[in-house]
Amino acid sequence: MYDISKRHHALRLLEQGLTVSEVSRRTGISRYALREWRLRVDQGRDLYAVRSSHCPRCSGVPRKPEHPRAYAYLLGLYLGDGCISPVGDPAKKIWALRISCANSWPGIMRECAEAVHAIRPDNKIRFIPCTGCTEVNSHSKHWPCLFPQHGPGKKHQRKIELETWQQEIVDEFAEAFVRGLIHSDGCRVMNRVRRPCRDGDRWYEYPRYNFTNVSMDIQRLFTDALDRLGVQWTQMNRKNISVARREAVARLDEFVGPKY
Known part of the structure; x- marks a missing residue:
């Protein structure tokens, strides 16, 4: 410098x-x-101002991102439906953060873009149409710094662990983290149950949340955050987690709710 x-x-x-x-x-x-x-x-700007490429993790003394709530949400989206891949000339070491958002829920797409902008405000955000979804895409040299879980291969085929600074953010903003995970790999549905009665079968409906992810490590991050929030959950099978108890669903409804 x-x-x-x-x-x-x-x-x-x-x-x-x-x-x-x-x-x-x-x-x-x-x-x-x-x-x-x-x-x-x-333009009348400070001559010694920090460049837009400044990264809180690799510039000077490492620190947490300035908007930890947005980071916790974006981390949840990334672990669910996101990836990081190189773009352009390999020598430039530029990476693309790609988050796949279903076209059925434009609100989530907007919220994803807002989170990306909060973390890297000087980087352009692109909306790339794909089959049945839109990819929220942003290029930066620092996405691997901000998401060190990046690596070769699929996420469920490698170890996924949070670094200490990430875990501190997730512990403090567990609601935003769970919201991101459910917005990517979860849903809120009405469950229908048939119960036999003397005068014929009766159907009962109640809301529940489901979370589906093949990675056991990501499942553990999800359930650890639920435990921190006091939300009861059930392991349905190897890749599905359910939140069905009335008080647990009501707790998730406070900050997640149906997709939009």
């Missing part, structure tokens, strides 16, 4: 009429940096 005196010296040379290329040759400063500094001055 160039110190402030070198930045001011380079700007004075530009003010004297030298071209960006000439100043770059004299000072050894990249032309990209020179153009960025000149633009900052023209």
Whole structure:
């Protein structure tokens, strides 16, 4: 990083009429940096402001994202229906965060995009049509820093563990994390039960939440968060978890509810 005196010296040379290329040759400063500094001055911005590519995990002292609630929600979406993959020239090390959102629930798609924007506000968000769904897509060099669960292969074929800083966020914002997981791999449905009676069978209906994920590690993260929230759950089979007790459903209704 160039110190402030070198930045001011380079700007004075530009003010004297030298071209960006000439100043770059004299000072050894990249032309990209020179153009960025000149633009900052023209726009009245701080010359020493942090660049938009700043990452809370790999720049300086690592810290948590500035919007932990949005991060907890986005982490839930990523663990359910998200992936990170390289794009463009491998030497540039740019990654795409891809979250698949069903077209049936545009509200979730908007909420996903809002969470992405909160975490990487300077990165463009794209909506890519796919069969039956839309991919919320954003490019950054830092998605693997923010989601260290990224790796080769499918998530259920590798170990999924949260780092300490992620676990602290999930513990504090368990509701947002569960909301993200259910919005990706869960649903709220009306369950119908038939019970025989003397005068014929009767049908009863009651709401329940289902969560489906092949990864046992992701299931454990989901149930650990439910335990933290005091929500009772049942393991239906190897890949399905159910929340059906009236008080547990009412608790989830407070911050999840039907998809929209």
